Amino acid sequence: MQKKFTCPLDRESVLNLYFLEHRSKLLDIAAFLDRVDRAQPNEKEDERLKIFYQALEILRTKKEGRAKAILNLFSDPTQNPIPTAPSKGACGVYLPPQKED
């Protein structure tokens, strides 16, 4: 089946419009990861960072649907409502409830 090109612009025009902006965003990510490395480590590695690195692997694939794949990676995969919420907020990635020792 022939690939459907849904963006009205050709590829060069997309790069002309957005390349510098996203070059800058890429550098922001690089600098953010450097900043994390320069910070004193905590006793336990933060799960958010592990999942962040997994998301970066998705960016390396040359397959469409990268945004959806990253959102799925960050999402709670469970099905049922939970009894009570530990807080009102969300942190950006799903962290399974800690089991008590």
Added chain:
Amino acid sequence: MGYIDPHIHMISRTTDDYERLALAGCVALTEPAFWAGFDRSSAQGFYDYFRCLTEFEPKRASQYGIDHYTWLCINPKEADDLGLAREVLQIIPEFLSSPNVLGIGEIGLNKNTKNELLIFEEHLELASKHNQPILVHTPHLEDKKKGTRLILDAIQAHNIPPHRVLIDHVEEHTVEMVLEKGFWAGMTLYPETKCTPQRAVDILEMYGKERLCMNSAGDWGPSDPLAVPKAILEMRRRGHSKMDIQKVTLQNPLAFLGQSPHFQTEKILEESAE
């Protein structure tokens, strides 16, 4: 060309924002009841809030030629307190005949708890009983996908026709399931936690322009009341036609909101053409 912002919390914004919205071409907006950033201590607090939404905000908006509409509910962040939630549910019918009330919203889930789901379903029953359209908030970030699935299942179990419901805050991983089931979908344009204008236009290009709307959901957090005009600019930069832009930012909201007898479709159409 005029546009509609179908989701914005003007109670959290200054009057200057009404002026900026008017200058940018906003002809009408709808303001769903939401969380104030703190839990209210009694149903009386909600009663006063509903008075603000039905009496004060429409007057403030009219000074800038903007039509103000609203949706009423107890939001999911406060729905975990079943006693309070049920008291608030009891006062909502008193306001449903106010001329700017379009329906029940923004109801939904926050952390996907059992109590949130219970109160969501009680709102669905209230909407069915009073034949009201529904505006649904889907959860934030990691809770969105699971919450959206639970919400769609609950609406279908209550036999509510999907064309009477707009599922808001969709992103790339939830938009398909919402549209496939026949619901309206809203994309919220936020700088960090939902869709940027660029990603929203990507979604339009991938999933089409049927039953999709865009909103700013401007509130007291990081948000931009002019996000819809910015998405319009983004569509123009990519060469989308005027007709397509108008469909997403005017015609689609008119078609969904016009299901409420309180929504003055003809007046807004005239104002948008001026």
